Amino acid sequence: MSNLLPVLDVSSSATAVAEPCCTPLTRAPLAVEDAERAAGMFKALGDPVRLRLFSNVASADGGETCVCDIQDVGVSQPTVSHHLKKLREAGLLESERRGTWVYYRVAPGVLAVMAALLTPDA
Amino acid sequence: MSNLLPVLDVSSSATAVAEPCCTPLTRAPLAVEDAERAAGMFKALGDPVRLRLFSNVASADGGETCVCDIQDVGVSQPTVSHHLKKLREAGLLESERRGTWVYYRVAPGVLAVMAALLTPDA
DNA sequence: GGTTTGATTCGACGGCTGTCGATGTCCTGA
DNA sequence: TCAGGACATCGACAGCCGTCGAATCAAACC
Numbered sequence: 001m002s003n004l005l006p007v008l009d010v011s012s013s014a015t016a017v018a019e020p021c022c023t024p025l026t027r028a029p030l031a032v033e034d035a036e037r038a039a040g041m042f043k044a045l046g047d048p049v050r051l052r053l054f055s056n057v058a059s060a061d062g063g064e065t066c067v068c069d070i071q072d073v074g075v076s077q078p079t080v081s082h083h084l085k086k087l088r089e090a091g092l093l094e095s096e097r098r099g100t101w102v103y104y105r106v107a108p109g110v111l112a113v114m115a116a117l118l119t120p121d122a
Numbered sequence: 123m124s125n126l127l128p129v130l131d132v133s134s135s136a137t138a139v140a141e142p143c144c145t146p147l148t149r150a151p152l153a154v155e156d157a158e159r160a161a162g163m164f165k166a167l168g169d170p171v172r173l174r175l176f177s178n179v180a181s182a183d184g185g186e187t188c189v190c191d192i193q194d195v196g197v198s199q200p201t202v203s204h205h206l207k208k209l210r211e212a213g214l215l216e217s218e219r220r221g222t223w224v225y226y227r228v229a230p231g232v233l234a235v236m237a238a239l240l241t242p243d244a
Numbered sequence: 245g246g247t248t249t250g251a252t253t254c255g256a257c258g259g260c261t262g263t264c265g266a267t268g269t270c271c272t273g274a
Numbered sequence: 275t276c277a278g279g280a281c282a283t284c285g286a287c288a289g290c291c292g293t294c295g296a297a298t299c300a301a302a303c304c
Binding site for chain 4: 188189190193199200202203204206207219222223224
């Protein structure tokens with residue numbers, strides 16, 4: 001239940017190599033293990049409510065936002081929390097408590113990784 | 123049950139406008155309707171088997187491949203067929219029967235649409 | 245300390261989904 | 275016409291998932 005989705009070398013924030021993290025889907029058949037990880041990320045975005053929550057965070061000024069500012073997505077507040085947890089577990093979001101409120105931001109590198117995976121051939 | 127996921131203006135193969143089809147997730151909060159469509163696509167890629175099938179098609183020489191050449195993904199033949207149907211319904215794949223075999227290819231524009239959605243800010 | 249507000253966790257429930265074997269359909273070749 | 279291969283559909287079943295209200299936790303404010 002821990003250490004889900006290392007998201008390939010997104011963890012290489014230290015070495016900071018500019019090399020593309022992962023082979024595009026279109027380049028070669030995805031290995032079983034890579035498919036497992038990548039599918040986890042896509043799955044996390046595969047729910048309309050979750051996708052809107054993610055978009056709300058991703059488009060927030062300053063790169064982060066309070067839960068209280070994005071929870072108007074048509075479901076109950078516990079459900080919002082549940083979805084945010086899923087996004088966190090998938091490695092797409094990070095959260096931090098500051099005083100009364102909890103702030104969410106997009107995990108660094110995640111967008112680039114997913115975009116790279118979907119890079120068309122041409 | 124029909125006309126699922128028009129995938130925004132991917133259907134504009136006639137006009138062929140080079141304009142970006144959709145606003146990135148990071149640009150502004152996704153509208154409810156857009157989230158519904160986009161989530162459908164991500165959801166389709168949210169299964170490891172389906173993602174591998176998609177990758178197999180996307181990375182095939184000539185841009186298309188026979189089902190018989192990609193069905194070795196560890197599940198039964200009916201299950202492969204089921205997943206390919208899901209990918210078709212999500213607008214990600216197209217299929218065509220030629221004689222005995224059925225060929226699949228990535229629906230035009232789909233990769234660009236999804237990659238654009240995930241375009242990072244920076 | 246007690247109360248209020250913000251957020252997560254818990255337990256439950258209905259519906260969806262991935263999987264399979266069996267069957268059906270379409271095409272080819274003998 | 276019939277046999278056989280390629281692929282899709284059907285029916286069933288177990289497990290997962292999204293949702294909710296209730297309960298809990300955490301911080302702040304009186």
